[in-house]
Amino acid sequence: MLTNEHIKQRLKEKFAEQVTGFEEPYGMLTFEAPKELNLKVLNFLYDDEELRFRFLTTLGGVHYPANKGRELAVVYHLHNLADNVRIRFKVFTDINLPDIYTATGLFSAANWMERETYDFYGFNFVGHPNLKRILNVEEMDYFPMRKEFPLEDQSRVDKDDEMFGRGGSAGFGTDTREEDNRNSVTAESEKDDAPG
Amino acid sequence: MIMTLIAVDWWLILEKGVLIGGIIGLSFFIAMYTTYAERKVAAWLQDRRGPNRAGPFGILQPLADGGKLFFKEEIIPLASNRFLFILGPALAMITALLTSTVIPWATPFVTKGGSVIPMQVADVDMGILLVFSIVSVGVYGIMIGGWASNNKFSLIAAIRGASQMVSYELPMGLALIAVLFLTGSLKMSEIVTNQVQHGWHIIYQPLGFLIFFICALAECNRTPFDLPEAENELNFGYHQEYSSMKLGFYLFAEYINMFISSAVMVTLYFGGYDIPFVNETSWGLNSFWMSFLSFSVIMTKIAFFLFVFLWIRWTIPRFRYDQLMNLGWKKLIPLALVNMIITAAVILLLNK
Amino acid sequence: MLTQRAKQVDRKPMTFLESIYLWNILKGMGITISHLFKKKVTINYPEQTRSFSKVWRGLHVLNRDEAGRENCTACGLCAVACPAEAITMEAAERLPGEEHLYREEKYAAKYEINMLRCIFCGLCEEACPKDAIYLSQSIAPANYGRKGFIYKKEDLLIPHPKEEPEAYQKALGEKATIN
Amino acid sequence: MIHLLQTGLNSADSSSYLPVGIQVIFAVGLVAFLTFLTHFLGPKRKTADKLQNFASGIESHGDARQPMAIKYFLTAILFVLFDVEVIFFYPYAVNFKGLGWDGFWAVAMFVGFFLCGFIYIVKRGALKWED
Amino acid sequence: MSITQILFWFLSVVALFSALMVISSKNPIYSVLWLIVTFFSISGHYILLNAQFLAIVNIIVYAGAIMVLFLFVIMLMNLNKETEPPKNRWLKMAGAVAGGCLLLVLVAALKDTDIKQQHALVNEGNIGLIKNLGKELFTTYVVPFEISSILFLSAMVGAVVIGKKE
Amino acid sequence: MSEQHIKLPEGSIEKTTTTLNLGPTHPATHGVMQNILELDGERIVSTEQTIGYIHRAFEKIAERRPLYQITTLTDRMNYCSSPINNMGWHITCEKLLGIKTPKRVDYLRVIMMELARISDHLICNSIVGVDAGAYTGFLYVMQYRELIYEIYEEVCGARLTTNMGRIGGFERNFNDIAFQKLEKFLKEYPKVLKEFENLFQRNRIFMDRTRNTGAISAERALNYGFTGPNLRAAGVDYDVRVHTPYSSYEDFDFNIPVGTTGDNYDRWLVRGKEMWESLSILEQAYRKVQEFKGAEAEVFHADAPAYYLPEKEDVYTKMEALIYHFKIVMGETEIPKGEVYQSVEGGNGELGFYLISDGGRTPYRLHFRRPCFIYYQAFEELTKGGMLSDAIMTMSSLNLIAGEMDS
Amino acid sequence: MPINYYIFLSIALFAIGIVGVLTRRNAIIIFMCIELMLNAVNLLLVAFSKMHHLNNAVADVTAGTDGQLFVFFIMVVAAAEVSVGLAIIVMMYRNIHSVDVNFLNRLKH
Amino acid sequence: MARPVSYNLIKKPLEADISMADMPEGSMGEGFFATRLNNIIGLARKNSIWPLPFATSCCGIEFMATMGSHYDLARFGSERVGFSPRQCDLLMVMGTIAKKMGPVVKQVYLQMAEPRWVVAVGACASSGGIFDTYSVLQGIDQVVPVDVYVPGCPPRPEAIIDGVMRIQDLVGKESLRRRNGNQYKALLESYGIQ
Ligand code: SF4
Numbered sequence A: 001m002l003t004n005e006h007i008k009q010r011l012k013e014k015f016a017e018q019v020t021g022f023e024e025p026y027g028m029l030t031f032e033a034p035k036e037l038n039l040k041v042l043n044f045l046y047d048d049e050e051l052r053f054r055f056l057t058t059l060g061g062v063h064y065p066a067n068k069g070r071e072l073a074v075v076y077h078l079h080n081l082a083d084n085v086r087i088r089f090k091v092f093t094d095i096n097l098p099d100i101y102t103a104t105g106l107f108s109a110a111n112w113m114e115r116e117t118y119d120f121y122g123f124n125f126v127g128h129p130n131l132k133r134i135l136n137v138e139e140m141d142y143f144p145m146r147k148e149f150p151l152e153d154q155s156r157v158d159k160d161d162e163m164f165g166r167g168g169s170a171g172f173g174t175d176t177r178e179e180d181n182r183n184s185v186t187a188e189s190e191k192d193d194a195p196g
Numbered sequence B: 001m002i003m004t005l006i007a008v009d010w011w012l013i014l015e016k017g018v019l020i021g022g023i024i025g026l027s028f029f030i031a032m033y034t035t036y037a038e039r040k041v042a043a044w045l046q047d048r049r050g051p052n053r054a055g056p057f058g059i060l061q062p063l064a065d066g067g068k069l070f071f072k073e074e075i076i077p078l079a080s081n082r083f084l085f086i087l088g089p090a091l092a093m094i095t096a097l098l099t100s101t102v103i104p105w106a107t108p109f110v111t112k113g114g115s116v117i118p119m120q121v122a123d124v125d126m127g128i129l130l131v132f133s134i135v136s137v138g139v140y141g142i143m144i145g146g147w148a149s150n151n152k153f154s155l156i157a158a159i160r161g162a163s164q165m166v167s168y169e170l171p172m173g174l175a176l177i178a179v180l181f182l183t184g185s186l187k188m189s190e191i192v193t194n195q196v197q198h199g200w201h202i203i204y205q206p207l208g209f210l211i212f213f214i215c216a217l218a219e220c221n222r223t224p225f226d227l228p229e230a231e232n233e234l235n236f237g238y239h240q241e242y243s244s245m246k247l248g249f250y251l252f253a254e255y256i257n258m259f260i261s262s263a264v265m266v267t268l269y270f271g272g273y274d275i276p277f278v279n280e281t282s283w284g285l286n287s288f289w290m291s292f293l294s295f296s297v298i299m300t301k302i303a304f305f306l307f308v309f310l311w312i313r314w315t316i317p318r319f320r321y322d323q324l325m326n327l328g329w330k331k332l333i334p335l336a337l338v339n340m341i342i343t344a345a346v347i348l349l350l351n352k
Numbered sequence C: 001m002l003t004q005r006a007k008q009v010d011r012k013p014m015t016f017l018e019s020i021y022l023w024n025i026l027k028g029m030g031i032t033i034s035h036l037f038k039k040k041v042t043i044n045y046p047e048q049t050r051s052f053s054k055v056w057r058g059l060h061v062l063n064r065d066e067a068g069r070e071n072c073t074a075c076g077l078c079a080v081a082c083p084a085e086a087i088t089m090e091a092a093e094r095l096p097g098e099e100h101l102y103r104e105e106k107y108a109a110k111y112e113i114n115m116l117r118c119i120f121c122g123l124c125e126e127a128c129p130k131d132a133i134y135l136s137q138s139i140a141p142a143n144y145g146r147k148g149f150i151y152k153k154e155d156l157l158i159p160h161p162k163e164e165p166e167a168y169q170k171a172l173g174e175k176a177t178i179n
Numbered sequence D: 001m002i003h004l005l006q007t008g009l010n011s012a013d014s015s016s017y018l019p020v021g022i023q024v025i026f027a028v029g030l031v032a033f034l035t036f037l038t039h040f041l042g043p044k045r046k047t048a049d050k051l052q053n054f055a056s057g058i059e060s061h062g063d064a065r066q067p068m069a070i071k072y073f074l075t076a077i078l079f080v081l082f083d084v085e086v087i088f089f090y091p092y093a094v095n096f097k098g099l100g101w102d103g104f105w106a107v108a109m110f111v112g113f114f115l116c117g118f119i120y121i122v123k124r125g126a127l128k129w130e131d
Numbered sequence E: 001m002s003i004t005q006i007l008f009w010f011l012s013v014v015a016l017f018s019a020l021m022v023i024s025s026k027n028p029i030y031s032v033l034w035l036i037v038t039f040f041s042i043s044g045h046y047i048l049l050n051a052q053f054l055a056i057v058n059i060i061v062y063a064g065a066i067m068v069l070f071l072f073v074i075m076l077m078n079l080n081k082e083t084e085p086p087k088n089r090w091l092k093m094a095g096a097v098a099g100g101c102l103l104l105v106l107v108a109a110l111k112d113t114d115i116k117q118q119h120a121l122v123n124e125g126n127i128g129l130i131k132n133l134g135k136e137l138f139t140t141y142v143v144p145f146e147i148s149s150i151l152f153l154s155a156m157v158g159a160v161v162i163g164k165k166e
Numbered sequence F: 001m002s003e004q005h006i007k008l009p010e011g012s013i014e015k016t017t018t019t020l021n022l023g024p025t026h027p028a029t030h031g032v033m034q035n036i037l038e039l040d041g042e043r044i045v046s047t048e049q050t051i052g053y054i055h056r057a058f059e060k061i062a063e064r065r066p067l068y069q070i071t072t073l074t075d076r077m078n079y080c081s082s083p084i085n086n087m088g089w090h091i092t093c094e095k096l097l098g099i100k101t102p103k104r105v106d107y108l109r110v111i112m113m114e115l116a117r118i119s120d121h122l123i124c125n126s127i128v129g130v131d132a133g134a135y136t137g138f139l140y141v142m143q144y145r146e147l148i149y150e151i152y153e154e155v156c157g158a159r160l161t162t163n164m165g166r167i168g169g170f171e172r173n174f175n176d177i178a179f180q181k182l183e184k185f186l187k188e189y190p191k192v193l194k195e196f197e198n199l200f201q202r203n204r205i206f207m208d209r210t211r212n213t214g215a216i217s218a219e220r221a222l223n224y225g226f227t228g229p230n231l232r233a234a235g236v237d238y239d240v241r242v243h244t245p246y247s248s249y250e251d252f253d254f255n256i257p258v259g260t261t262g263d264n265y266d267r268w269l270v271r272g273k274e275m276w277e278s279l280s281i282l283e284q285a286y287r288k289v290q291e292f293k294g295a296e297a298e299v300f301h302a303d304a305p306a307y308y309l310p311e312k313e314d315v316y317t318k319m320e321a322l323i324y325h326f327k328i329v330m331g332e333t334e335i336p337k338g339e340v341y342q343s344v345e346g347g348n349g350e351l352g353f354y355l356i357s358d359g360g361r362t363p364y365r366l367h368f369r370r371p372c373f374i375y376y377q378a379f380e381e382l383t384k385g386g387m388l389s390d391a392i393m394t395m396s397s398l399n400l401i402a403g404e405m406d407s
Numbered sequence G: 001m002p003i004n005y006y007i008f009l010s011i012a013l014f015a016i017g018i019v020g021v022l023t024r025r026n027a028i029i030i031f032m033c034i035e036l037m038l039n040a041v042n043l044l045l046v047a048f049s050k051m052h053h054l055n056n057a058v059a060d061v062t063a064g065t066d067g068q069l070f071v072f073f074i075m076v077v078a079a080a081e082v083s084v085g086l087a088i089i090v091m092m093y094r095n096i097h098s099v100d101v102n103f104l105n106r107l108k109h
Numbered sequence H: 001m002a003r004p005v006s007y008n009l010i011k012k013p014l015e016a017d018i019s020m021a022d023m024p025e026g027s028m029g030e031g032f033f034a035t036r037l038n039n040i041i042g043l044a045r046k047n048s049i050w051p052l053p054f055a056t057s058c059c060g061i062e063f064m065a066t067m068g069s070h071y072d073l074a075r076f077g078s079e080r081v082g083f084s085p086r087q088c089d090l091l092m093v094m095g096t097i098a099k100k101m102g103p104v105v106k107q108v109y110l111q112m113a114e115p116r117w118v119v120a121v122g123a124c125a126s127s128g129g130i131f132d133t134y135s136v137l138q139g140i141d142q143v144v145p146v147d148v149y150v151p152g153c154p155p156r157p158e159a160i161i162d163g164v165m166r167i168q169d170l171v172g173k174e175s176l177r178r179r180n181g182n183q184y185k186a187l188l189e190s191y192g193i194q
């Protein structure tokens, strides 16, 4: 049986002080490593006959604007299917230099996940075969999942608080802007009541 | 010139004209109502009701479709070849309308004056081969239409369709030959008479019929051979770019082809207008009723086959291109050949 | 094998009968034809309607109490709970003499739901602490323009139990009994 | 003088094709008429976008008619050859009874060659549609 | 003029016109289509001559098979474009002249032969029927019949060998 | 002699392949994917997929929504089996909040999840049939999806985007009608499923179409991050329900159908078999639920007043309840900091929720592991060398759900 | 019909074919012209077969069938020829990517 | 939660639809025959609406149910769904339309043969629904003119049928000349369509 303790042991053996931040939130071993080491760690976890973390469950980014110098994190969830153990592995990077080695060589599954992470957070996965936006339009010029960017559609022309229940700061629906007049023809023809 | 015109037997032309008009009208009518039947049968097989809002039971549905298609905008893509784009569906329609020439629709009708009016547009010596020749030209409709659209899906479909249609012509012809052994004539009228006398050909040629039937499905581009218009793959295939009545032509042509191939199958294998198990000539009906009766009989048989066409369509999946070709070339052709040779040998042995 | 529970699916090679196509095609045709004679399940909407469950989340209603007073107190919880941000309201203080109109001291002077935004999730119903907003079993009808989907308070309020008792009875339907 | 049919059409004569000709005229006329008619009915709003080809909702690029895999044409070639071979059987079929066993053996031999060719092309993989 | 004559002239004009179109169309696809028209008119001639079997076979073989093959090849090669550069003008002229000369010579040569009095029997005559042709084919011409099967065999082999070569 | 010669069509010297743009508006891509296929005749040389056509930014929205509103997002992820997503989300939240659900809730959840699984698989399998050209079977099974929807409707009041369940349990107890319908379903569905299988399973045309097409080996499948039926079709018996049981799945006895080759036929068979397994689970769960009697049968949520909305009656009358109610709705209840990863066996495989909470009313970060998204990238490998028609079958047998894929 | 009508028609068709062969450069069109010429000959043969028939009608009912059979065989040969010929053209197209006969000519040197 | 009321029976009046706005100017003077023809063709079109299901997400699944045996859109003559814009009359946009998809919707609409109608099914297609996000188009009426909106998320099949019936009303009343008229042109121009 592979225990978290044992994994931790093995990692410590191999990478000594370089892997840090061991935690076990809700039972899942979590640790981090410097971003230069991410591939080494993943390779070790993959190749090691005992650890056999050969299934990349998921990969995602996180943005911590408060952590200066290490704003962005890539989180790998790995799974050892045979022993049924999951671990979480994080790599932090500076938002101004978000270069990280790609894991596509190890896991084919990482390809799109990394593209998505790039799309959302702007990581530069070094060595990725086809690093371009995947979900958003190619023309997009920012990384929408970073905390500073708003969720709402900024270019909306029909944004009308009266219609969409987005009241002013204080109350609800106090702020009424111009009526939606895209359907100019509709507006004209409002008089003739449509039979129904 | 005047003399020529007088020399022409205008009555004959009139008579044939009426007959042709009637048959083309019938083809149209049947085609229209086959679309209706298709929708209804599909619905019933699928526990649904089907169209029921246009007129009582949706009877007017085909008219609605037709009316709508007529008044739809006609689109001819710029990149396409204008003339060919129009020619494609027109060819498909024309060939579909022509195949009905040699089919005997009923027993001849004898007028009071004693002249006999055959209920067959043309009883030519080449009979069934004439149908084949028209069918073999029919492939241009799909090819030209698909190619002229300048759309990749259409092009692929056109090529698929053409390969399929020509491939299945072969086993169809081979299967037919075994029937010709029995009749010794290509004339449709004789083929029917032969069946009236000796029993339906299906009894002697079940395998041949099966091959013929499969090929008929393929020639009409019906499931499981509807690859050229497979909507899940090619998105309506060769008629993807067509709108308005040109689309209507393609759709109509398909249904008319179904109708005619049912008619051909009935004539070749199921005794045409012959009523099974009885000797109707002994009833002493007058010739009008006789013709009428035999006509209803053949229509009933055709209706049955049309139903089978629909039924198959709504039951089974379609082939893949290579499987379809394999079936045609590697299975049906040898099978039809063997069937032919065995039939010949058996007949000769029995004749000894 | 990771577990003991794996079970191979049945992927046997084709038998001869299956390989000549016909048998299974005929079988399939048998199945489809048997449906020809089955009762059709189609519901002839709009002539017939299918019965909805009692808890079906359809068009909203704003509730009144037995005396016909509006229940809503414009607390705004429903708007907060609404993931689609479809609810807009304006609160107003109840003036003296309006007690027969509004149950609480505050009431919604304006209450609008944009049915085009609404996703009929029912969270507003759940959020309301005043027994005021409910989703009904009507479906929101289609319309030609976007404006037709702004449901104002008049469109949402249930019929007045006193003033329009008939309409009220109709709106009750067979009154929901199941929780 | 009303008599409907004086002579009837002898199927051995070319006049028996007269009705076929009439039907051709009929069919072509009908189709031409309908094509013509539908051209005038229905609204017309031609825009550049509309007249582009439909390419699954993306703007279409270039000419769809690029050279396709040539291999399809092998089908057509084999079809031409086989088709003519099949036509040989028709004259045989109508004379079948008269020709008796002699004819049968002649045709059997023909079929033999046919099959040889068939087996050859199957062996050569000309009928492999998969690639 | 009898109706046969009218048809004769009609078919002849169609045949000649479409044949001319075959060689003058820029787009090979149109050439194919015009050639098909030519074949149909020739088939019409066959029918007039009561060579029914040949008429139908002509359609099936030429219009229904060979031209399909042509069309296929053109479609697959994408030769639809009018990409053919004009041949050298002189060469073209020379070609036309040569053809014209041939026509003239032949016409002149045959103009005064006594063959003029001969007539081809139209509309009637049974020899064009499949039955009679078949009888002849399978009695007198059995050997060519068998040989043609060998021809097919070799054509098949040839086509496959050429066509399958990667 | 002139030096010109007949010009070649553009780019034809080397290129004998055709580029075909399949989608987005194409029936086989369900309107939302774009595949650019490079075809040699009908054979696929390479493909390139474009996705994101319905990208809705779930993960971003999730950062702005209180926990209980996120069900509206999970609903719309794999909309063929939204209850599974909802339950998965609730289980994740419960893990974070430390709520223990009663057994009856677990079993009820199992019922809903298995129903959802059936509805997911039956859509997928019948769509494979439709894409193969046979439409009728699809309509036969869809009638039973309607029945499943009716059950949903009784439980939560909606058919597709159910918003079913709450953190800690269900929004209301199952009523009798729901159980009656479930019984009906259990009784009738096996027949229909059998009939559906008879239409396809041993039909040679269908077998030919699906066998040996779109195949993938177990090893590659794992490398590609396949999970769920698609992985099992390749022969790996990985199932979250067995590996990391949640919602008391350990109480149930069921098998994991596995295939051998990972081709379309195996995927189809595995899904088919899973429906049978789900039926058996449903029966077991139904029996287990029936065993709860009296007051126990009234339990439909955990006792977690801080997170589960109080009874409406209490809200109207009791101050304490009203306060809780306000707090929950406003999202002001205590939420622990932490990171949770929880996965459930969704219709398409391991559906994971990686939730980072910073103690605020909304998740700090919520990442969904969306199985569709992950395995669709293998599409090229699956279809390369196959034919155009195979690609279409592969697409449908993978059960690509755009909502899940594009998030 | 007078036989020379047919003769002239055939000659005309034949000549058109010749002109086509001489003036076009596209191998496929040249091929089609050859088919046209073959057909011209066929037409003539059929006409002749009917002419003979007229003379010998009493003596031999099958007179002239050989002419038509000959046409039949020509068609057969044409089919074989076309299939091989087009196969060659396709191959040539595949290798040199042209169906231009002039281009082919130059390849010789 | 016992609901106090089961039904909301208030009928909201229908908006003026965008198509009714542009009866050709001379519509008053249309002769009897033209009116008859109008009516007949309207009737025909109305009963033969072939939809192009632009089904992207969840609403598309509900559309499946609408096509299914229980609801059977075929009753209205609309079961011939097609994905070729040339052959369809009704663009049914069902599901979220992301900004990436917007041009596709527009292209499909542009390529449809006249007369064409558009129905936006579901909250997303009509207004963006809950997805007021950077990537989602806030209603397809930003790119194409919409004739009928169907609310719901997803709308029940009943509601979808309801929408189709509204479309039928429109279709049945449409004048044959409308599509050539100026007002229609103006409408399209307001969307930047020639
Ligand atoms: S409806 Fe209910 S929740 Fe909404 S404002 Fe009124 S009282 Fe508050």
Ligand code: SF4
Binding pocket: C078, C081, C082, C083, C084, C085, C086, C087, C113, C117, C118, C119, C120, C121, C122, C123, C124, C125
């Ligand atoms: S049902 Fe949902 S979306 Fe609609 S108003 Fe209520 S909370 Fe908002």
Ligand code: SF4
Binding pocket: C119, F076, F161, H057, H058, H059, H060, H094, H095, H096, H121, H122, H123, H124, H125, H129, H152, H153, H154, H155
């Ligand atoms: S409206 Fe609702 S159901 Fe429809 S697509 Fe949008 S989220 Fe899905």
